[in-house]
Amino acid sequence: MKTFPRRRSGRIALIAVLAAILLGGALTFVSLSAFPQIGAQGADILRKIVGDRAVAQLETFVYTTEDQIEQTLYRLGLKRVEVPWVSATPIAVAETPLETLTPAPNLTGATAVTPMNTTRAEPTATAVPRVFTPPVITPFTKRADEGKWEPYILDSFGRAIAYRAFVYPDAQRPYVGVGLVAIDLVNARLGFVVGTEEPVSNAVISRTGKIPSSDFAVGRLFAVFNGGFKTQHGRYGAFANGKELVPAREGMATIALDKDGAIRIGQWGDPGLVMPDTIAWRQNGPPVVRNGDINPLTNDNSASNWGANIDGAVAVWRSGMGLSKDRQILFYVAGNDLVASTLAKSLKAAGAHNAMQLDINNFWVQFCAVRADGTALKPEPLFANMKAQQPDRYLKTYSRDFFYVSARQ
Numbered sequence: 001m002k003t004f005p006r007r008r009s010g011r012i013a014l015i016a017v018l019a020a021i022l023l024g025g026a027l028t029f030v031s032l033s034a035f036p037q038i039g040a041q042g043a044d045i046l047r048k049i050v051g052d053r054a055v056a057q058l059e060t061f062v063y064t065t066e067d068q069i070e071q072t073l074y075r076l077g078l079k080r081v082e083v084p085w086v087s088a089t090p091i092a093v094a095e096t097p098l099e100t101l102t103p104a105p106n107l108t109g110a111t112a113v114t115p116m117n118t119t120r121a122e123p124t125a126t127a128v129p130r131v132f133t134p135p136v137i138t139p140f141t142k143r144a145d146e147g148k149w150e151p152y153i154l155d156s157f158g159r160a161i162a163y164r165a166f167v168y169p170d171a172q173r174p175y176v177g178v179g180l181v182a183i184d185l186v187n188a189r190l191g192f193v194v195g196t197e198e199p200v201s202n203a204v205i206s207r208t209g210k211i212p213s214s215d216f217a218v219g220r221l222f223a224v225f226n227g228g229f230k231t232q233h234g235r236y237g238a239f240a241n242g243k244e245l246v247p248a249r250e251g252m253a254t255i256a257l258d259k260d261g262a263i264r265i266g267q268w269g270d271p272g273l274v275m276p277d278t279i280a281w282r283q284n285g286p287p288v289v290r291n292g293d294i295n296p297l298t299n300d301n302s303a304s305n306w307g308a309n310i311d312g313a314v315a316v317w318r319s320g321m322g323l324s325k326d327r328q329i330l331f332y333v334a335g336n337d338l339v340a341s342t343l344a345k346s347l348k349a350a351g352a353h354n355a356m357q358l359d360i361n362n363f364w365v366q367f368c369a370v371r372a373d374g375t376a377l378k379p380e381p382l383f384a385n386m387k388a389q390q391p392d393r394y395l396k397t398y399s400r401d402f403f404y405v406s407a408r409q
Contacts, residue, residue, distance in 0.1 A: 059361075060314055067173075067315040067337060074175050083145070084166045084179045084335070084383055090151040091369040091380050094219040098156035132160060134182035134329060135351035140169045147349070152181065153369045155407060156219035161188050162369070162405075164382070169345040170338075173315065178335035178346040179382055181223075181367065185328050188222055189261035189408045191215060192240060192280040195400040199238040200231040201245035209397040215406040216395075218372045224379065224394035225332055225367040226319060226359045227401040228284030236283035237268070238401070253287040253356030255321070256280070261408055263330070265323045265354040266290075282401070288344040289322060289355035298341040305340070306357065312340030317362040319343075321403075322352025330405075331355070334365050334382065363389050370395070 073079035137147035146167055153162035161184045166177045196209035215221055228236060237248030248254070248268050256264045256273055257280045266273040267287050274281055286297050286305055297305055298312060306312035318338040322331040331350045333343065340357070347355040359365055368379035368391050379391040394402050 056310055059310055063310070063314050063316050070175070070337065071173065074173075079175055081143075081168070081175045082177045082336075084177045085164075087150055090154050090160065091371050092154040092158070093222055093371055094156045095372045095374075097158040098219045132163075132184040132186070134163050134165075135324070137165060137167065137180075137349055137351075140167055140171075140345075140349070141174070143168060149182065153183075153222050155187060155222065159187075160184075161222060165350075167346055167349050169349060170342045173337055173342075176335060176337045176342070178333060178338065178342070179367075180346065180350040181332040181382065182350060183223070183330040183332070183405055185261075185263070185330055185408075187408055188330075188405050190257060190263055190330060191404045191406060192227075192257055192282060193394075193398075193402050193404065194238075194240045194245070195227075195398055195402070197399040198227075198230055198401055199245045201238075201243075203243040203245050205241040205243045205245070209399060211394070211404050211406075215404065216377070218375060218377065220407045221370045221377060221404065222407070223367065223369050223405040225321075225403050226364055227403060228282060228358050229360075230400070234285065236285065238282050239278075240280040242279075248281075249283060251286065252283040253285060253354075254281050254283045255356065262327070263323065264327065265321070265356060284359075285357050287354060288320060288340065288357055289348050289352050292325070292348075292353050294341070294344045294348055298344040306360075310360065315339055316360050317365040318360045319358040319365040319367070320347050320355055321358060322347045322350065322355030324351050325353035332367055334367060336362070336385075366391065366393070368394070 070079060134149045137149070139147040147165055149163040149165045151160035152164040153160070155161045163182045165180045167180065168174060168177055170176050191211065193209065193211060194205065194207055196207050210216070211221065211224075231246055235246060235249070236252055237254070238245040250268055252268050254266060254268045254273060256266075256275070256278045258275060258277045259279050260277065264273055267290060268283065287295050288298055289295065300312070310316065315337040317334070317336050318340070319332070319334040320343050321333070323329070324331070329351060331347060331352045333346045333350060335346070338346075343357060344355070362385070366386055366389055367382040368386070369382070370377050371380055372378070377395055379395060381387050381389075381391045394404065
């Protein structure tokens with residue numbers, strides 16, 4: 001009787017290695033919900049061992065299974081409708097207003113204050129300062145609390161520069177509440193920070209991975225939030241500090257930031273998107289809303305469009321940002337169990353005329369208001385579960401690119 005001990009032992013060893021990898025992968029992605037940071041780090045390690053495709057298949061399996069279970073629980077009456085947050089006191093960037101302004105004449109039925117400028121004149125009956133109000137949201141359901149904007153972030157004058165609301169746009173997953181934030185770009189401006197590692201590039205630039213000291217101050221810094229995918233997941237273009245870090249991809253959604261604080265969101269190749277005064281731009285997949293219309297591609301679940309190797313039909317944490325038609329309001333949208341089309345519906349409902357997807361997966365989706373804690377800055381996550389996702393990451397040196405919102409001077 002012939003035996004093949006070496007071949008058999010080799011097969012056993014191979015099976016053991018594969019089983020260990022699969023078990024480690026499963027444990028990694030199960031930990032994504034309970035321990036977001038550990039899960040994200042584990043996924044990166046696993047990608048180096050088995051590659052992006054294998055990890056994406058594991059992610060898709062875990063997320064799809066979790067989604068099916070949640071839908072079943074809801075149908076059985078065992079899962080409640082999620083409320084992203086309860087109404088609370090707005091977050092002030094300073095413990096007490098840094099300046100006290102005289103209210104303008106109440107000509108519109110609301111109390112207004114003079115906009116922040118280097119010089120301010122006394123209010124007159126002919127000059128009514130801007131009162132920031134986001135656009136009206138048409139709710140998707142009959143819930144009384146849906147689509148109601150509430151003051152969210154107060155600037156150093158005590159006025160609201162950001163509002164927040166939530167909507168329920170997914171009929172297949174009616175329990176999913178999506179968070180919306182509307183930011184006044186007349187009195188605030190958007191900044192972009194290149195991480196110490198991402199976007200990956202051979203360009204020689206300063207990579208502090210930190211918010212500039214001129215904006216990193218009590219009363220000046222309003223909010224911080226995540227950027228887009230890692231370079232390996234789509235190779236979307238990026239430009240900052242006078243250098244092209246990653247070449248632009250034609251037709252991709254792009255946000256462009258100018259020196260004077262003006263921003264634009266459009267599709268690469270649009271006339272006037274990138275101007276001589278543009279100091280930074282960042283791409284991240286196709287547009288989700290373009291010129292007021294939802295991109296039909298959000299119903300095409302190609303993984304290359306909406307999540308590197310995770311297609312648009314997979315329900316995961318997703319984030320995105322958009323811009324109003326007059327480019328005076330910036331919108332940030334995020335939520336769990338979102339597919340690409342639901343993200344697009346949420347951005348359009350908020351008031352975005354042009355919009356793009358940002359990062360996905362629970363650890364990477366992060367938005368924090370920033371308030372004073374004595375003389376220090378403290379992050380206040382938009383969603384309660386974001387508190388477990390290293391909310392202070394953008395208030396120190398960080399490896400990945402991100403955005404921040406600060407006072408306009």
